[in-house]
Amino acid sequence: MGLLQMIKSQFLCHLFAGYVFLVSGLIINLLQVCTLPLWLVSKQLARRINIRLAYCINSQLVAALEWWSGTECTLYTDPKSYELYGKENAVVVLNHSFEIDFLCGWTFCERFGVLGSSKVLAKKELAYVPVIGWSWYFLEIVFCKRRWEEDRRTVAESLQNLHDYPENFWFLLFCEGTRFTEKKHQISMQVAESKGLPKLKYHLLPRTKGFWVTVQNLRGSAAAVYDSTLNFRNNETPSLLGILNGKKYHADLYVRRIPLEQIPEDEADCAAWLHKLYQEKDSFQEHYAQTGRYPGPIVSPARRPWTLINWLFWSCLLLYPLGLLLSQLVSSGSVLTLVVSVALCSAASLGVRWMIGQTEINRSSNYGNKPASLNNN
Numbered sequence: 001m002g003l004l005q006m007i008k009s010q011f012l013c014h015l016f017a018g019y020v021f022l023v024s025g026l027i028i029n030l031l032q033v034c035t036l037p038l039w040l041v042s043k044q045l046a047r048r049i050n051i052r053l054a055y056c057i058n059s060q061l062v063a064a065l066e067w068w069s070g071t072e073c074t075l076y077t078d079p080k081s082y083e084l085y086g087k088e089n090a091v092v093v094l095n096h097s098f099e100i101d102f103l104c105g106w107t108f109c110e111r112f113g114v115l116g117s118s119k120v121l122a123k124k125e126l127a128y129v130p131v132i133g134w135s136w137y138f139l140e141i142v143f144c145k146r147r148w149e150e151d152r153r154t155v156a157e158s159l160q161n162l163h164d165y166p167e168n169f170w171f172l173l174f175c176e177g178t179r180f181t182e183k184k185h186q187i188s189m190q191v192a193e194s195k196g197l198p199k200l201k202y203h204l205l206p207r208t209k210g211f212w213v214t215v216q217n218l219r220g221s222a223a224a225v226y227d228s229t230l231n232f233r234n235n236e237t238p239s240l241l242g243i244l245n246g247k248k249y250h251a252d253l254y255v256r257r258i259p260l261e262q263i264p265e266d267e268a269d270c271a272a273w274l275h276k277l278y279q280e281k282d283s284f285q286e287h288y289a290q291t292g293r294y295p296g297p298i299v300s301p302a303r304r305p306w307t308l309i310n311w312l313f314w315s316c317l318l319l320y321p322l323g324l325l326l327s328q329l330v331s332s333g334s335v336l337t338l339v340v341s342v343a344l345c346s347a348a349s350l351g352v353r354w355m356i357g358q359t360e361i362n363r364s365s366n367y368g369n370k371p372a373s374l375n376n377n
């Protein structure tokens with residue numbers, strides 16, 4: 001392990017990065033709360049401000065991926081479609097197989113200028129995650145309980161609300177609804193068999209209702225579905241902790257742009273269309289397993305400096321109060337102050353570790369672990 005790699009794996013580096021993320025994130029959450037009165041005066045201005053505030057949070061994780069770990073993300077797509085990315089609203093369908101799949105999505109959001117406005121159909125539990133989850137209220141992120149009878153109305157209403165969104169956005173749908181595990185795959189394939197559907201080797205069976213309600217309610221606003229299939233070279237199993245330790249990964253993403261007009265409006269036809277799409281995605285993963293690449297040309301956008309500049313800005317801004325605090329701590333010599341400071345530090349680092357745990361598949365939910373009739377979160 002080189003010197004730089006050793007420095008990146010130091011706990012003190014992670015502690016500082018966590019301090020900057022947490023404190024800057026809470027400051028930004030507070031600023032977002034302050035925009036609430038503005039929603040009554042000018043909703044569009046409030047939205048534009050929140051897009052930029054959210055960028056300050058999300059881009060710190062993208063900076064960790066792109067600059068700290070140096071992870072490379074290669075895009076395989078049609079050059080004609082590439083020209084449209086970032087210039088239209090789109091529904092992104094991405095396989096949910098890795099702990100940092102969302103982060104690889106975010107790096108492309110950043111490079112196409114939609115990181116602050118990006119949205120997702122997210123499980124309700126994530127709304128309670130400090131900083132990121134809290135910021136999503138102000139981004140009008142769509143939350144679901146993963147219970148259709150409760151979700152169908154709330155999801156439709158939330159999506160309708162996005163029709164007058166002032167800036168281009170990508171709406172991410174992980175149609176499998178949960179991260180891939182062998183146990184969930186086994187159960188999912190039993191459901192596939194019971195439905196007479198072909199078994200999938202690399203994916204869980206997609207949940208089609210959320211996709212149908214999303215496409216139905218974004219027609220007229222979103223121009224296309226970006227069918228996105230992600231994998232990592234050398235059978236890597238990347239993690240957010242690995243990123244924080246400076247581990248470099250190499251992601252490959254295959255994106256196909258499918259105009260929304262090509263997607264059936266009828267619910268049953270739309271469901272059949274999505275099942276066929278996932279069978280195609282499965283074949284792309286097989287192609288990747290055999291050849292180490294996706295079909296089609298590589299047109300990768302280069303990483304941009306803004307995520308690094310944003311992180312450096314917040315680090316410099318927060319370094320001063322941290323220095324003051326530490327110098328007062330040392331000069332006071334008070335044992336009580338020392339104990340309280342150490343306790344606060346420990347609580348904050350445990351909090352950040354819990355947040356990182358939200359991305360870890362070994363802590364995933366029970367959703368999809370039971371057959372269809374008994375399914376719950």
Ligand SMILES: CCCCC/C=C\C/C=C\CCCCCCCC(=O)SCCNC(=O)CCNC(=O)[C@H](O)C(C)(C)COP(=O)(O)OP(=O)(O)OC[C@H]1O[C@@H](n2cnc3c(N)ncnc32)[C@H](O)[C@@H]1OP(=O)(O)O
Pocket residue numbers: 092094102104105106108109118119120121122123126144145146147148149151170171172173174175176177178184187188191205206207208209210211226228255368369370371372373375
């Ligand atoms: C280029 C890349 C850029 C991308 C980046 C862009 C933006 C990024 C922005 C933000 C990043 C944020 C990162 C956070 C990500 C967090 C994401 C999540 O939280 S994923 C979990 C929440 N989302 C979903 O669940 C979406 C998919 N689910 C649905 O759509 C569901 O339909 C639902 C609307 C949630 C309703 O849930 P429910 O369980 O009631 O679903 P269904 O009714 O559909 O399920 C029953 C249905 O499924 C069949 N089935 C299949 N397998 C099973 C199984 N194992 N158990 C039970 N049932 C199963 C079942 O037979 C039924 O079939 P049918 O519909 O035919 O009756």
Ligand SMILES: CCCCCCCCCCCCCCCCCC(=O)OC[C@@H](O)COP(=O)(O)O
Pocket residue numbers: 017018021060061064099102123126129132174177178179244352355356358359363364365366367
């Ligand atoms: C600059 C460096 C910063 C260092 C500190 C890092 C702080 C950590 C931030 C944590 C961010 C958490 C964002 C939540 C994203 C979780 C995405 C996800 O994948 O959720 C899982 C669900 O889809 C499905 O859940 P399961 O049913 O599989 O269970």
